[in-house]
Amino acid sequence: MDSIEITLPDGSRQPAAPGTRPIDIARQISPRLADAAVVAKVDGEMYDLTRPIEKSAQLQILTPRDPEALQVYRHSTAHLLAAAVLELYPETKLGIGPAIESGFYYDFDRATPFTPEDLEKIENKMWEIQKRHLPYERVYTRKEEGLRKYGDAWMKCELIRDRAGEVFSEYTLGPHFIDFCRGPHVPDTSKIKAFKLLSIAGAYWRGDEHNKQLQRIYGTAFFTQKELEDYLKRLEEAKRRDHRRLGKELELFTVNETVGAGLPLWLPKGATIRRLLEEYILERERAAGYQHVYTPDLAKVELYQRSGHWEHYKDSMFPPMDLETEQMVLRPMNCPHHILIYESKQRSYRDLPVRIAELGTMYRYERSGALSGLSRVRCMTLNDAHIFCAPEQVKEEFIGVMKLVEQAYKDLGITQYSYRLSLRDPADKQKYVDNDAMWALGERVLREALDALELKYVAAPGEAAFYGPKLDIQLADVMGHEETYSTIQVDFHLPNQFGLKYVGADGKDHQPVMIHRGVISTMERMTSYLIELYGGAFPVWLAPVQAIVLPITDRQMEYGRKVLADLQAAGVRAELDERSEKVNLKIREAQLQKIPYMLVVGDREQQNGQVAVRNRKHGDQGAQAVADFIAEIRGLIDSKTVSE
């Protein structure tokens, strides 16, 4: 038999017999490598360590150091989960069980719901199977035979029908478990050392809510127990930064059942942060040539019928109010209002671009299960604006908006974000305005602008607005969930729908293009993000209370009031702790409130016109003249410094 040639990553080549397995090569190289090996890559294709190599190829042995190995490892753990579930509950039907960013899940169809106690039982069973050191064996089946074999495992049959070739691969785990699967897997269950089942959730088959709802078990797995424990610890720490929890602890906002779900009440300290954000963005927009307007939260249904919202967005709107002669609705967006402002007078090409902005409050009937703290609400105030411009100005305006976004993110301390080009779902066209040429144009304009700015982005079909494609900027919350914050949308539909025009240099009417944009998102969502980003310890310029004066005894109370007055006169948001408590307690509480500066005043400070400065992060900074402290903190506020 001819021998084949294996090329290793370092470029070295060696002959081998056809059918040699990656694990054999790993053993030749070193027993330690063979021991650490998880999976292999053969000519770039993921391979089981035990899968024979039939022809000359490049071989790479993957160990826990390779991120792809962890994916495989978790996928194998998902199979282990499925095997355990089938041993305990044989009537269960299997869905899919992939590795995900934070672990893995497996979807099951079973009449009785899994309980948290079941989860424990399943986990124990998994360990039991793990100890049997069962191999994950790759076998092949012909399609018709497979369909027969899987019989009433309806989801597997559906997958085989849709995805399998004439001959497909399966993986066994012991004599009774077999799963339609592309692989690869770790060699056997003894490789799996650390995992934990985390939660049970409902999930629709193939992610479609019209399909049957399955039970999904989430879990996570790591190569070592230590990594697993570290991960669980990080989860706990993340929970401590959760904006819902900090919102309560720091008295930023509350949600009251009697007011209604998704309708948060801003408490004074949260309102201060919101006000600062609002003032900040209004100032930036004024400098960038925006004109701010006010428009009403209510409108006749007719307005939204004309804009197309009624046809495409009705499900997300609160139902209309029936009045004597007409129907009114709470607005879900304020683009129509701004359009009518544009239309309120004749526009010349010399006027363009017209940039109309508003902190627009809007109401969306979010599904009850989607609501969450300040990040998903039913009443929100958006940093909204609509730019009406000539077609040839779109690119420049787009770039102008991006600059605004970059500046705002810098000032707010936001450094981690990603760009998503949200496009129409070609398979679900009735969700969108029907005009293919317009969609193609919108997409082209966006891509050109993105390329001009050299931004890296991912295209996301199905995420567009009903009236056009958009660029979304995504931020991840403390639990890693991505949400859209900033958004820029190029719209050819609404100008057409409303017959907008401007008089061109040629004296004729032309149709403007509309850019919808939100820079700092909604006040609600941005505040929720900042709470989590800073864990409640806001940069000085955003902190609801920037400094607190802490007299040591009642003797310094008068002096404390004077220091407070000085701070307030300088525009510093300051408080004075007048209680007759020990300074230790006052410090502890100020520290828990994450107030940036604690100003301890005792007899010494009083005598010298000073304050003893304590920084929430760096502790005691020593005494300083009041005027010096004020100059320093003003510097931090005015420069919007975000680091301490």
Added chain:
RNA sequence: GCCGAAGUAGCUCAAUUGGCAGAGCAUCGCAUUCGUAAUGCGAGGGUUAAGGGUUCAAGUCCCUUCUUCGGCUCCA
């Protein structure tokens, strides 16, 4: 909206097989005047989310609704 879990004092949480609703912190009162993360003593505080049912007896069991949490779907 759907699947699952939960809702007890302002907050965090107890309360045995159905058998007198409790603790810590917070609040209020009094004392204390203290130098960088909790001073002491005392007092008040509840229609156990709301409504209905079973029972001699319900925080506990059953039903309905509301809200919250984890997901799915959806989105700024």
